[in-house]
Amino acid sequence: MSPAPARRMIAVMVLIPVVVALALWAFAWPAARTAPRDLPVGVAGPAAAAAAVEDGLTRHAGAFDVHRFDDGAAARDAIEDRVVYGAVVVGAQGTELLVAPAASPVVAQLLREAVTAGAPADAPVRVTEVVSLPEGDPRGSALAASVLPIALAGVAAGALVTLSGLRGARAAVTLLGAAALVGLTATALAHSWLGVLDGDWWAEAGALGLTVLAVGSAVAGLAALLGTPGVGLGALLMVLIGNPFSAATSAPELLPEPAGALGQLLPPGAGTSLLRSVAYFDGRASGGAALTLTLWVVLGFTAVLAGARLRARTGTTPPQPEHPAPAPASAPAA
Incomplete structure (x- = not known):
């Protein structure tokens, strides 16, 4: 076997595993390491109550980037403007979690679990979807x-x-x-x-x-x-x-x-x-x-x-086809 085909065979055998490894790294690595990292969320309500909620969120080091808002209306506006993915609103009627599945269904579910998991049984957290996904694609x-x-x-x-x-x-x-x-x-x-x-x-x-x-x-x-x-x-x-x-x-x-x-x-x-x-x-x-x-x-x-x-x-542009020059007329026989 000549050297050139042998080199091509080796190159193909090496290249395929490299491409597969790259594809697995690109697709599997992000999926395996999915976790909140400075995820923007909001907290609204009286200072003392909001501070308690913020302390609970910041307990997960580096997970959430907490934004403070004066009230629930301001938090809703921030969600609709895509400043935050969701917000916890503390008020006289209890705690309400505002989420936006349209921004990310996964984040909306994550916030539901993070906020409602620690809520007391006698004071459940109300969940409100501020920006929902369409009926044709409820899971995004x-x-x-x-x-x-x-x-x-x-x-x-x-x-x-x-x-x-x-x-x-x-x-x-x-x-x-x-x-x-x-x-x-x-x-x-x-x-x-x-x-x-x-x-x-x-x-x-x-x-x-x-x-x-x-x-x-x-x-x-x-x-x-x-x-x-x-x-x-x-x-x-x-x-x-x-x-x-x-x-x-x-x-x-x-x-x-x-x-x-x-x-x-x-x-x-x-x-x-x-x-x-x-x-x-x-x-x-x-x-x-x-x-x-x-x-x-x-x-x-x-x-x-x-x-x-x-x-x-x-001069590497492909040449344009030209019409061939007409063949010269043959000389008359003597």
Whole structure:
């Protein structure tokens, strides 16, 4: 056997376990280490009673980031503005726990267990859902399941643009059109048919389309700079890293560091946060996620255009077909 095929065989045998190990690390590690880490929660009520509740929450070192509010109305506003995930309100009528399953069903359940577990039997804690999930998706599983298809759509768009030989402005326009159509199609399915989203229809389509565009432009940009291997690198970053770190099934504050923070800097995580805001919270707290996605689009398009110019300068742009020159007429026989 010649050396070249042998090296390729060894490379494949080594590469497959490495990819599997990376995938298991990216998916299993966050799931195995899920726990609250500086999770924003609120406490409202008279100073003495609120201080007692706060002491109970801070007893779990590093688990909760407690915000104090004057009353239950202020706590509700903070939940609706996505400042906190929930709040404990202490008043004359007892203790009330305010939760927002739309922000994270897992966090809502965690707060129920943490607050109601220690409540006396004669004074149970009332639980009120401030922002609920729609009837079509009461557990939030459909929204969480949408992250991977949206990421794959973006990777497919970037890969197809690259493999089709589209460069520069043509590649950018194609990515923009594909992302817009994916956003419209996904919203028609998720909102109009399945009923798992209940926000503004066009805002949801814009959030989904922007997420696809961010992923697709990043993949196409890497391919424009690195060639075909850039598609693989982009897919690795967006699917194997971005998908499990997106916190779509939990919350960024429940993932181990730095997975939670890193996930929100990648398009799948930022897109999930943006979609939650526009679908359930009337667009509140959507600015940071929208800015993150926009920056990915700008960087991706810049790389696409820069890659096209670089290829043109170095002469690596595929030559355009030319019409063959007509064959010279044969000389008349003598």
